[in-house]
Amino acid sequence: MSRCDEDMPPVVYHVYAQSTGTWQYVLADHTTSHCIVLDPVRDRSSADEAGVSTSAADAIITLVKECGYLVDYILETHANRPQCLSAAWYLWMQFSYSQGWPPELCDEATVSGLQATWQRRYPAGSAFSTTIRSGLYDGGTVAFGRLFLTCMRMPG
Template sequence: MTDQVLQQAIAQIEAARADSNQIPVVKGFFDQATYTITYVVHDPATREAAVIDSVLDYRPNSGRTSFASADAVVAYVNSENLKVTWLLETHAHADHLSAAPYLQEKLGGKLAIGQQITHVQEVFGKLFNAGTEFERDGSQFDHLFEDGHTFKLGNIEAISLHVPGHTPADMAYIIGDAVFLGDTMFMPDYGTARADFPGGDARQLYKSIRRLLELPRETRLFMCHDYKAPGRDTYAWESTVGAQHDSNVHVHDGVGEDEFVEMRTKRDATLDLPELIMPSVQVNIRGGHMPEPEDNGISYIKIPVNAV
């Protein structure tokens, strides 16, 4: 069966590479505390912009939040005279809190995530005993993307690609010739994302990665994280489809599905949970909002004991 969504994405990328007006400007902001890259992507003609995977600074020892990372994005948007129309989340992150509500207040834009966030909300709503007041329908977001949903950033064509495996809700956003692929692949010398969170699936992740690798070799890929692979002294977060084909240490050409699943499963079994998974997931399934304050006016993060 022909993957019509993938063919549409390929056609978009090829058209963008043939027309410089369809090439977006991409600016990355690296947060070393969580190894996360937030992107501001814009159409140079209209100045319309999207912010992808924003970071809210959070100190787990005190429970305090701050906005230095988000304010750097605000300063850049204002200095470049950009108009933010989208706040895009590739998935409900387990390693950092989203600053989307803060940025929406400062800059505007629609907050969006993949449609399968409802599955993630259901799973984690039960884990955190969120109660019936917590809606599990994705209504905390302004828009839920389906596989193959087309949209525009100014005059630049864009399309969403469902790439589950790390979580059920992972989306890649293809804007012009640039792909923001969330937690699927990392830089070629670091490999691929884990697949052992609730709803994760290494076999699905392999299929999602191979789908992404059907895009043209020259396609620009922008990572959500970088951890500096052994032997590399600098952080990096831009690659290409061709580079991943040739040298991704986990999923380069020639690595079969069963081989990948065996490797990923064994590797994931050695990994500890991310330090910020409990606050991050509770906040991010709510669209970046804190849990409702209790009767003393304070919001609380729950830590389930002996449950995961």
């Protein structure tokens, strides 16, 4: 993570999703109120493994709204795992509505099938058209506010 101003470090929030045993993050530039959501998940129901809910993702929405942040990106780094329970599309819809413009989604492995369906209903130029960057790659950067996040591939 690069910083434009050494006196203003990024703010990093972490939200643990008990049902999946995973962490979700919000990285924010508090000088501009712009942020990135990293690895949002849907909850898995312990009573019924087929059931899911949005409690973990809703915690991200609450955090973003309480802090007054604008979401620039939703990044998914676990997309190719067989049991990925990404909440990227759910958050994309929620933030598109609440902030009046959609954040960019990164990593087409998570969203490609849904994107095709969604773009048939909401083509480019409509209120809910989708912007998807090409997948995350080693050395790639995304900017939010005055900060930059550099992607680094970590095997395993």
